[in-house]
Amino acid sequence: MNAQTVYLNGQYLPLEEARVPVLDRGFIFGDGVYEVVPIYAGVPFRWRHHLARLKRSLAKIAITNPHDDAGWDHIISELFGRHPWPNQFVYIQVTRGVAKRDHAFPVGVSPTVFAMASELVLPPDSVRSTGIAIITAPDERWLHCDIKSTSLLGNVLARQKAVEAGAAECVMLRDGFLTEGSASNLWVVRNGTLLGSPRDHLVLEGIRYRLLEELAELCEIPFELRRIAREELFSADELLLTSATKEVLPVTSINAQAVGTGKPGPVWAKLYGAYRQATGRGATAGS
Numbered sequence: 001m002n003a004q005t006v007y008l009n010g011q012y013l014p015l016e017e018a019r020v021p022v023l024d025r026g027f028i029f030g031d032g033v034y035e036v037v038p039i040y041a042g043v044p045f046r047w048r049h050h051l052a053r054l055k056r057s058l059a060k061i062a063i064t065n066p067h068d069d070a071g072w073d074h075i076i077s078e079l080f081g082r083h084p085w086p087n088q089f090v091y092i093q094v095t096r097g098v099a100k101r102d103h104a105f106p107v108g109v110s111p112t113v114f115a116m117a118s119e120l121v122l123p124p125d126s127v128r129s130t131g132i133a134i135i136t137a138p139d140e141r142w143l144h145c146d147i148k149s150t151s152l153l154g155n156v157l158a159r160q161k162a163v164e165a166g167a168a169e170c171v172m173l174r175d176g177f178l179t180e181g182s183a184s185n186l187w188v189v190r191n192g193t194l195l196g197s198p199r200d201h202l203v204l205e206g207i208r209y210r211l212l213e214e215l216a217e218l219c220e221i222p223f224e225l226r227r228i229a230r231e232e233l234f235s236a237d238e239l240l241l242t243s244a245t246k247e248v249l250p251v252t253s254i255n256a257q258a259v260g261t262g263k264p265g266p267v268w269a270k271l272y273g274a275y276r277q278a279t280g281r282g283a284t285a286g287s
């Protein structure tokens, strides 16, 4: 593998040489936002949507967007071009910058901008043919989950619970209703309808929200966003999980109980085929 090159504040340099001062507010306070965009065969997938979400996250925490669209385009295509992998994902992080430690916003400080390309290793066929296991836990995070903030302690603790339970993801519930996974959105199939949690401050609206809505329409699957009660997860016909790097995965067990038939279901199979096509691949694995 080539040495990994990263972008830091206007420079491209080897990962090992990239350094941020310890007083960076990302390090001190988790005062920053991030984005993750997948790139298939050199083409960033839904990049305009990811960029729009990055701008929304920056605006919500009052960090001035450090680049115009052309500037961001340049950074991701430059990072892609410097690595050999056909499929990659780019992680972008913007923090409020470096300043004397004080909670209030510093004045006259430039944001720290970091971006890194990695190989996009998609889940193998074996994972899709058996499906994944998830667990549930109370959602103990703050009330601005719509911001893609680098302050991820609640998500980190949730994911660790999943790891310790031998599951792939921890899905969170607030007041008895589904919110989302520690790093993913969860979808519920009941009587042929694809259900998701409302777009509000309790979830990060994945870029796959709009995508799944479009793919569901293409596949003639009714789509609805509404509050989903805990019991509805356990009596679902199918559960699906989405994220930029996991695409759309079937969930076949929840708290060690089978979901539906215990096998990946027909709604997942249709949506996964449509997802592959949307990313420029054939509808079935191997095509």
Ligand code: PMP
Binding pocket: 036, 155, 180, 181, 182, 183, 184, 185, 203, 204, 205, 206, 207, 208, 209, 242, 243, 244, 245
């Ligand atoms: N929710 C959370 C908390 C996440 O971290 C992610 C992954 N970024 C998602 C949802 C899914 O978002 P996307 O589809 O844009 O990857």
